[in-house]
Amino acid sequence: MNHEERLRQALEAQAARVEPSPDALSTIRGRIHRHRRLKRRITVSLTSLSSAAVATVTAVVVGVTSCAPPPTPTPPPPGGSSTAPPTTAPTSPPPSAGTPGTVPVYYLGTARSRVVLYREFRDVMLADVSLAGRISAAVTEMLRNDPLDPDYSGAWPAGAVVRGVRIEGGVAVVDLGGAATNSVGAEAAAMTIQQLVWTVTAVAADAGTPVDGVRLLIDGSSRSELWGHVAIGGVLRRGAALNTQAPVWLISPQHGDTVGRTFRVHIDGAVFEATANLLVRNASGAVVDERVVTLSNGGPARGEGFVELTLAPGRYTLEALYYSAADGSPQGIDDHEITVS
Amino acid sequence: VVDRPSADDASARAWSADDAVTALYLSQYRPLVRLATLLTRDLGLAEEIVQDCFVALHQRWRRLRDPEAGTAYLRRCVVNGSRSALRRRGVAERFALRTGEREPAPSAESLALAAGTHADVLAAVRTLPARQREALVLRYYLDLSEMQTAEVMGVSTGAVKSHTARALAALRRVLEEPGR
Numbered sequence: 205m206n207h208e209e210r211l212r213q214a215l216e217a218q219a220a221r222v223e224p225s226p227d228a229l230s231t232i233r234g235r236i237h238r239h240r241r242l243k244r245r246i247t248v249s250l251t252s253l254s255s256a257a258v259a260t261v262t263a264v265v266v267g268v269t270s271c272a273p274p275p276t277p278t279p280p281p282p283g284g285s286s287t288a289p290p291t292t293a294p295t296s297p298p299p300s301a302g303t304p305g306t307v308p309v310y311y312l313g314t315a316r317s318r319v320v321l322y323r324e325f326r327d328v329m330l331a332d333v334s335l336a337g338r339i340s341a342a343v344t345e346m347l348r349n350d351p352l353d354p355d356y357s358g359a360w361p362a363g364a365v366v367r368g369v370r371i372e373g374g375v376a377v378v379d380l381g382g383a384a385t386n387s388v389g390a391e392a393a394a395m396t397i398q399q400l401v402w403t404v405t406a407v408a409a410d411a412g413t414p415v416d417g418v419r420l421l422i423d424g425s426s427r428s429e430l431w432g433h434v435a436i437g438g439v440l441r442r443g444a445a446l447n448t449q450a451p452v453w454l455i456s457p458q459h460g461d462t463v464g465r466t467f468r469v470h471i472d473g474a475v476f477e478a479t480a481n482l483l484v485r486n487a488s489g490a491v492v493d494e495r496v497v498t499l500s501n502g503g504p505a506r507g508e509g510f511v512e513l514t515l516a517p518g519r520y521t522l523e524a525l526y527y528s529a530a531d532g533s534p535q536g537i538d539d540h541e542i543t544v545s
Numbered sequence: 546v547v548d549r550p551s552a553d554d555a556s557a558r559a560w561s562a563d564d565a566v567t568a569l570y571l572s573q574y575r576p577l578v579r580l581a582t583l584l585t586r587d588l589g590l591a592e593e594i595v596q597d598c599f600v601a602l603h604q605r606w607r608r609l610r611d612p613e614a615g616t617a618y619l620r621r622c623v624v625n626g627s628r629s630a631l632r633r634r635g636v637a638e639r640f641a642l643r644t645g646e647r648e649p650a651p652s653a654e655s656l657a658l659a660a661g662t663h664a665d666v667l668a669a670v671r672t673l674p675a676r677q678r679e680a681l682v683l684r685y686y687l688d689l690s691e692m693q694t695a696e697v698m699g700v701s702t703g704a705v706k707s708h709t710a711r712a713l714a715a716l717r718r719v720l721e722e723p724g725r
Contacts, residue, residue, distance in 0.1 A: 207717050208685065211670070214663030215686040219579040224592055229570050232599045236566065314633075354597060488699025489625040534632065 238350065302329040307342035308406040310399045311356035312392065313450055315536040319395045320450040321402055322356050322538065324458055335413050339376055340369040342407045346399065347380075353459035353540060359396045361386040367424065371415065375439055376404045379421040386431045393433035398448050401440045417441040445474065446504050451536035452480055454524035455508075459540040466514040467544075471497050473536070475526040478502035481534075482511055483523040492520075515544045562606035566599055569615050574599075576687075577623050583682045584627035585634075586671070594630060598622035620687075620697045624679060631675060669719040677712035680705055 306325050313322045328341040344366050349358030364383040369376060378400065388396065401418050408415040417439040422430065428437040442448070452473035457463050473480050478501060484493035493513065501507030523539040560568065574595065581591035598619050602609070609615050670678060676698070683694040684705075691709075695702040 207666075207713065207720060210663075210666050210720075211681065211713075211716065212685045214666035214670070215583060215682060217663050218667055219583060219686060222579045222582045222588060222591075224575055224578040224588075224595075228574060228592060228596060229567070232566065232570065232596050233563075235596070235600050236563075236603045354600075486699065488621055488696070489628065490699040537629075537633065539629070 302331045303333055304328075305330040305333065305338065305341065307338055307345065308403065308410055309342050309346045309351075310402045310406070311346075311351040311353075311358055312395055312399060313353075313356045313538075315450045315452075315538075319391050321395065321399055321448050322351075322353070322450050322453060323402075323406065323455070324352055324356070326352075335408060335411050336369040336371055336376075338411055339378070339404050339407050340366050342403050343369070343378060343380075343400065346403050347383075351459075355459075355539065358399070359386070359388045359392050367421075371413075372419075374416045375419050376408065376415045376417075377419045377421065378404060379424055381423055384422050384430075388431060388433075390433040393431045395448065397430070397434050397436060397440060398443050401442055402448065405442055445506060449474070449506070450538060451475060451503075452524045452526055452538055454522055454538040454540050457522070457540060457542045460542070461540070462543040462545050465517065465544055466512065469497075469511045469513055469522060469524075470508065471499065471511070471524045472506060472508045473499055473524070473526065474501075474503040474506045475499065475536075476503050476529045478507050478509075480509060480524060480526050483525070484513065484515065485521040485523065487519045489521075497524075517544050519543050560606075560610075560612075562603045565606045565609075565612070565615055566603050569602065569612065569619065570599060573616060573619055577619055580620070580682065580687060581623050581627050583686060584624070584679060585630055587634075590630055590634075591627075594626035595619075595623055597626060617693075617696065620683075621699070624683070624697050625699075628675065628679070665720060666716070669716050672719070673712050673715060676700075677708045677715070680708035681712045684709055 304327060306327055308323050309326045310321045310323050312319055314320065326342070326345050328345050330337050330341050346358065347360045347364045347366070349360055351357065361383055365381045367379040367381045369378050371377070386393070386396075397420070400420070404418045405415055418441075419426070419439055420430075420436045422436075426437065428435060430436045450473075452471065452475060455470040455472050457467065457469070469482060471480050471482065478499040480497045480499055482493075482495040482497055483491050486492050493515075495511050495513075497509040497511050499507030499509040519541065520543075521539050521541050523537050525534045525537040527533065528535050577595045577598070578588070578591050581594045582588050585591055585594070601622055602615060602619060605618065606615070609618055670681060673681070679698055680694060683689045683697055684691070689697065691702045691705045695705045698705065700708075
């Protein structure tokens with residue numbers, strides 16, 4: 205038997221051992237359904253805006269809806285209690301009320317085999333434009349565990365809601381409901397609390413009113429420990445950026461964005477000798493451009509850098525990363541799929 | 546090996562994104578998971594990659610529209626997904642080894658394979674560079690043509706020819722080593 209025939213049979217035999225799980229279709233449908241619910245929420249909120257406000261957010265919403273089919277009724281996945289129609293949280297306003305705003309929200313991701321934080325800017329409806337209102341909207345968005353970039357994730361328990369937010373003596377007091385139990389490991393649990401702290405403090409810094417930290421209440425009362433893993437007594441502060449933040453962020457464009465032919469890429473990171481790299485892949489994964497991006501600071505400090513790209517219309521994946529000084533391997537890849545129109 | 550979706554073109558053109566996911570799931574899920582497992586050697590990871598691709602297919606269905614294009618899209622997505630998963634895993638493993646967090650251990654799967662009759666061929670395939678392995682799996686497991694393989698891998702047919710030729714030459718060298 206020749207080698208090609210042996211190869212064919214060996215691959216066939218190895219593949220035949222692989223038996224996928226039988227219920228994957230309902231998993232897939234559940235994920236599609238969650239995606240679509242988010243989209244519908246954005247579409248609904250648009251209909252009640254003034255025309256001026258519509259003009260400012262249309263660009264963003266077009267990016268979301270153009271890559272996906274219009275919402276149509278779906279049969280609910282079997283046995284999915286998580287697929288119930290969205291109910292309004294006690295303190296969150298109906299989606300049509302309020303002012304559109306953009307808030308920073310952190311999500312979990314992995315880099316250097318650790319759980320780290322990545323940031324997205326999310327469009328939300330602000331029921332009230334005070335700092336507490338902005339924090340409430342950002343945390344509500346965070347609790348949905350629904351980042352734009354599918355490489356990121358969230359580990360908040362389903363049904364967690366914001367009961368209230370107030371600012372007391374330079375500290376944000378955040379009261380969560382439905383979050384008393386959660387099945388996550390120790391590392392993800394600790395990073396999930398950091399995710400909350402970084403989100404709240406980033407919203408405050410973004411609004412020009414920095415806060416010192418976060419006091420977390422669960423169902424209205426303070427606790428010393430949460431989920432069997434994390435100490436949450438006292439004022440929670442940001443962990444060291446080097447240990448909590450991803451080494452490289454692709455800040456913009458965000459995952460799923462649609463951009464014009466010439467656009468600016470914004471990278472932020474804490475990397476050796478301030479040198480980050482940007483790879484541009486086309487729809488079939490081939491690298492069509494590669495840039496070295498010098499950031500404003502070298503590690504351990506974070507710096508930022510910008511590159512202008514001009515690409516033909518189409519779908520691309522941008523990858524921000526750095527190459528290990530030790531062995532030249534690619535590290536800390538943050539990739540976003542975008543459409544150039 | 547991969548079955549063509551059975552619906553004829555006329556009815557397929559009317560598929561909603563939900564219909565497309567269901568129909569392509571029925572015909573393609575298993576072969577795609579097998580493809581991803583051959584590329585990543587990790588069933589759990591393979592299923593995640595393929596499920597991601599079906600979610601992505603749903604979002605793009607309006608532009609793909611026919612089952613052929615959907616199948617081609619899924620294959621490209623699975624090969625790309627496996628490639629980036631391997632890259633990430635390589636990064637994580639090198640880091641873990643460097644920091645002494647973990648010892649390299651043979652996977653349960655590789656132990657099971659060692660007993661199989663195809664162990665030597667599969668072991669040789671595993672030592673190939675990623676692109677060569679992709680080319681072999683697409684050509685010899687999925688039975689794709691050079692042109693189809695080129696499209697899935699996002700490279701020219703010339704590159705597919707050379708990846709395949711180098712991979713086969715490497716296999717031949719390993720399998721014909723004196724003393725085997």
